Amino acid sequence: MSLSLPRVTTVVTDIEGTTTPIAFVKDTLFPYARARIPAFLAAHAGEPVVAGICTAAAVLGGVEASDLGAISAVFLGWMDADAKVQPLKDIQGLIWRDGYARGELHGEVFPDAAICLRAWSARGMRLAVYSSGSVLAQKLLFGTTRFGDLAALFGDFFDTGTGPKRAADSYLKIAAALRARPENIVFLSDIAEELDAAAAAGMAAVQVVRPGEGTIAGGRHPAVGSFGDIVVGQAA
Ligand SMILES: [Mg+2]
Numbered sequence: 001m002s003l004s005l006p007r008v009t010t011v012v013t014d015i016e017g018t019t020t021p022i023a024f025v026k027d028t029l030f031p032y033a034r035a036r037i038p039a040f041l042a043a044h045a046g047e048p049v050v051a052g053i054c055t056a057a058a059v060l061g062g063v064e065a066s067d068l069g070a071i072s073a074v075f076l077g078w079m080d081a082d083a084k085v086q087p088l089k090d091i092q093g094l095i096w097r098d099g100y101a102r103g104e105l106h107g108e109v110f111p112d113a114a115i116c117l118r119a120w121s122a123r124g125m126r127l128a129v130y131s132s133g134s135v136l137a138q139k140l141l142f143g144t145t146r147f148g149d150l151a152a153l154f155g156d157f158f159d160t161g162t163g164p165k166r167a168a169d170s171y172l173k174i175a176a177a178l179r180a181r182p183e184n185i186v187f188l189s190d191i192a193e194e195l196d197a198a199a200a201a202g203m204a205a206v207q208v209v210r211p212g213e214g215t216i217a218g219g220r221h222p223a224v225g226s227f228g229d230i231v232v233g234q235a236a
Contacts, residue, residue: 192218
């Protein structure tokens with residue numbers, strides 16, 4: 001059963017649970033970064049970008065900026081607590097960038113998402129990402145899939161620097177940044193509360209409920225099992 005959204009000209013998508021298995025983030029990306037934090041700091045702490053991240057982590061974590069062991073422990077503690085703090089996201093992004101560059105990591109995307117994103121882009125739809133993962137992490141993930149470089153399909157990338165994903169104001173900011181009217185934008189996510197916020201901002205909101213992802217169907221928004229069930233724009 002397909003869902004027709006004729007007014008939509010712009011698709012904004014979540015990643016985790018929506019375009020990408022949650023397991024890729026939880027079981028591949030996070031452990032990859034976690035295992036490499038101490039060695040990465042030891043190798044790169046002399047570089048200005050890494051030094052800046054370490055200083056920010058030291059301040060937040062209340063440890064000496066010169067104590068790399070203590071800073072590593074702060075990062076690992078944040079990972080254990082699933083803390084959404086910028087220095088952690090920044091250091092993870094750099095470690096993942098290395099991993100993708102080495103070919104040790106490849107972004108995972110569901111086949112239907114890859115196929116539809118390409119088709120929508122080819123039909124002139126504007127595509128954007130809104131994810132709690134950093135913009136760098138988003139670009140790396142989509143840039144290295146087995147379906148090729150999907151990052152190039154997206155005109156814009158938004159992370160929580162724009163605002164929390166469950167706040168309507170974040171979606172108003174995204175619409176403004178895209179210079180699009182909210183009613184011409186659809187937001188795709190697995191999380192009902194994020195869709196509530198997008199809908200409150202006037203966007204179309206569609207829940208992607210994938211078997212195997214443990215998605216809890218909210219019942220408040222149209223739901224699809226696959227991107228292939230969504231028809232955006234005027235049907236050809
Ligand atoms: Mg999600």
